[in-house]
Amino acid sequence: MHFIQAKSILSAKNGMNIYRGCTHGCIYCDSRSDCYGFDHRFEDIAVKQNAPELLEDALKRKRKPCMIGTGAMCDPYMHCEESLGYTRKCLEIIDKYDCGVAIQTKSARILRDIDLL
Numbered sequence: 001m002h003f004i005q006a007k008s009i010l011s012a013k014n015g016m017n018i019y020r021g022c023t024h025g026c027i028y029c030d031s032r033s034d035c036y037g038f039d040h041r042f043e044d045i046a047v048k049q050n051a052p053e054l055l056e057d058a059l060k061r062k063r064k065p066c067m068i069g070t071g072a073m074c075d076p077y078m079h080c081e082e083s084l085g086y087t088r089k090c091l092e093i094i095d096k097y098d099c100g101v102a103i104q105t106k107s108a109r110i111l112r113d114i115d116l117l
């Protein structure tokens with residue numbers, strides 16, 4: 001994996017991808033398609049190092065709580081999340097601002113955060 005500084009963390013429809021790329025290796029995965037413009041191998045995860053700060057800043061500026069979706073383009077509970085904990089940090093921020101969250105994952109690591117969920 002490698003670390004990057006992202007410019008933003010929420011899409012126009014409040015989609016959030018803390019990581020870019022995925023190590024689960026599903027053969028039908030659409031996210032590895034050329035149309036998404038990856039400039040690195042799909043399995044070499046780009047970690048948005050400033051994701052929690054960007055999320056806090058974005059939610060602070062919302063007029064009312066919103067629903068945030070994550071996991072559509074990459075899994076938020078890949079192996080690297082075990083040591084990095086960025087998904088958990090972002091869930092704490094989502095909770096702090098009374099927002100909702102929809103998570104797509106194939107990993108049982110989500111159970112680590114059951115207290116927050």
Ligand code: SF4
Nearest residue numbers: 022024025026029074
């Ligand atoms: S978990 Fe999702 S993003 Fe990751 S390889 Fe599988 S389909 Fe693609």
